[in-house]
Amino acid sequence: MSLSVVILAAGKGTRMFSDYPKVLHNLANQPLLQYVIDIAKSFNPDNINIVVGYKSKEVKTAFSHEKLNWIIQKEQLGTGDAVKYAIPYLKGSQTIILYGDVPMVELNDLKQLIKKTDNNLGILTFNKSNPIGYGRIKRIENNIEEIVEERDCDDLDRKITEINTGIMCVDTNKLISWLPLISNNNSQKEYYLTDIVALARKEKIKIRSHEAKAEITISGVNTKIELAMMERALQNTKTNLLMEQGVTLLDPSRTDVRGDLKCDLDVEIDVGCIFEGNVKVGSNVKIGAYTHIKDSVISDNTIIKPYSHIDSAKVGTNNIIGPYARLRPGTETNKDVHIGNYVEIKNSKIGAGTKINHLSYIGDSIVGSNVNVGAGTITCNYDGVNKHQTIIEDNVFVGSNSQLVAPVKIGAGSTIGAGSTITKDTPANELSLSRTKQTSIPGWEKPKKN
Numbered sequence: 001m002s003l004s005v006v007i008l009a010a011g012k013g014t015r016m017f018s019d020y021p022k023v024l025h026n027l028a029n030q031p032l033l034q035y036v037i038d039i040a041k042s043f044n045p046d047n048i049n050i051v052v053g054y055k056s057k058e059v060k061t062a063f064s065h066e067k068l069n070w071i072i073q074k075e076q077l078g079t080g081d082a083v084k085y086a087i088p089y090l091k092g093s094q095t096i097i098l099y100g101d102v103p104m105v106e107l108n109d110l111k112q113l114i115k116k117t118d119n120n121l122g123i124l125t126f127n128k129s130n131p132i133g134y135g136r137i138k139r140i141e142n143n144i145e146e147i148v149e150e151r152d153c154d155d156l157d158r159k160i161t162e163i164n165t166g167i168m169c170v171d172t173n174k175l176i177s178w179l180p181l182i183s184n185n186n187s188q189k190e191y192y193l194t195d196i197v198a199l200a201r202k203e204k205i206k207i208r209s210h211e212a213k214a215e216i217t218i219s220g221v222n223t224k225i226e227l228a229m230m231e232r233a234l235q236n237t238k239t240n241l242l243m244e245q246g247v248t249l250l251d252p253s254r255t256d257v258r259g260d261l262k263c264d265l266d267v268e269i270d271v272g273c274i275f276e277g278n279v280k281v282g283s284n285v286k287i288g289a290y291t292h293i294k295d296s297v298i299s300d301n302t303i304i305k306p307y308s309h310i311d312s313a314k315v316g317t318n319n320i321i322g323p324y325a326r327l328r329p330g331t332e333t334n335k336d337v338h339i340g341n342y343v344e345i346k347n348s349k350i351g352a353g354t355k356i357n358h359l360s361y362i363g364d365s366i367v368g369s370n371v372n373v374g375a376g377t378i379t380c381n382y383d384g385v386n387k388h389q390t391i392i393e394d395n396v397f398v399g400s401n402s403q404l405v406a407p408v409k410i411g412a413g414s415t416i417g418a419g420s421t422i423t424k425d426t427p428a429n430e431l432s433l434s435r436t437k438q439t440s441i442p443g444w445e446k447p448k449k450n
Contacts, residue, residue, distance in 0.1 A: 004091050007050050007100050034063070122170070136164070264285075
């Protein structure tokens with residue numbers, strides 16, 4: 001069997017009250033449409049066709065990294081009209097129709113639907129306790145006879161709880177023959193894709209169905225409220241999986257995983273933490289409250305204290321980071337490193353046993369082992385045009401409130417006196433300092449408030 005995928009993504013989403021196309025709104029830091037594309041790719045189909053309309057250029061630009069066929073629906077005249085535009089691109093023997101605003105559709109449900117379709121017509125359904133807003137599945141002796149859109153339901157139809165999710169799998173040749181026969185003779189004057197059910201019945205084509213197992217997997221996003229509810233549902237899925245794998249979450253409802261988080265044994269995560277991109281956490285790691293970690297590796301036996309920000313960094317074993325520390329891209333720490341409060345590290349390697357505990361900035365630097373960096377120390381790495389490197393060799397002591405003006409090398413075992421501005425390389429095992437002569441002014445008085 002060969003398969004083509006059509007994803008309908010033309011709508012503006014007026015109830016979102018936003019200028020952004022609906023499918024570009026983010027769910028767990030990823031556009032809604034990306035989830036559907038990823039599901040489609042898992043089938044390794046002949047092609048993936050995206051039908052777009054509102055701000056199509058913006059949508060196409062957002063997914064320029066994907067191999068997709070982009071199809072413009074000039075006017076939004078219904079789902080049947082949208083699929084009709086895709087006819088020239090349908091290569092597979094079967095076509096599955098998905099929706100760009102239904103991001104949590106379950107892969108196994110789609111596999112079952114495709115399997116049951118068997119070159120006929122398959123419909124993904126769901127039994128919903130409150131079916132308002134959805135088309136109803138009308139059956140006779142358990143056979144699907146018709147799908148009635150909400151706006152066209154009579155009182156009897158509205159009592160039906162089995163709904164049409166909109167997701168269908170259809171024999172491609174039959175789909176191509178049916179689409180031109182759909183009329184817009186309905187209250188909305190739109191071309192409903194669901195009308196192919198009546199055409200299939202007329203040709204005595206078998207109509208199969210598969211019932212989705214969970215409501216969230218067939219739910220669309222039409223409002224900011226629904227987007228927030230979807231976000232929480234997705235986060236619950238992610239945090240439940242983490243806890244099943246042994247991670248301790250002090251409050252899973254206040255943990256956000258906006259990417260892929262992998263944890264080894266005995267990891268503890270406090271409230272309010274956010275994980276973005278790909279994050280790997282080693283064993284016996286404790287992550288303090290309101291910490292933000294993105295695209296980083298945290299090694300075994302490390303403590304991340306509250307309110308720390310770690311982005312594209314590699315943190316070594318047995319480190320203590322924070323509170324209020326910021327590790328920027330390119331930071332790598334060795335074992336037994338301490339990075340304390342209000343310390344920022346950027347594009348630097350920090351050697352084993354080094355301590356940078358207070359109010360410092362280390363950028364574009366190589367820092368050796370067993371170095372102590374005093375409070376208020378700054379590596380002056382930028383001359384206004386170019387970045388330069390600072391090298392601090394092993395066993396150096398840098399006194400508080402020092403400025404190391406790059407490019408500069410601080411020799412092994414040396415000491416930098418507090419309050420120094422170092423502009424030249426310093427010799428190993430010696431004290432280097434630069435201070436003006438201290439003076440006191442007799443009789444000086446503090447200024448008085450007017």
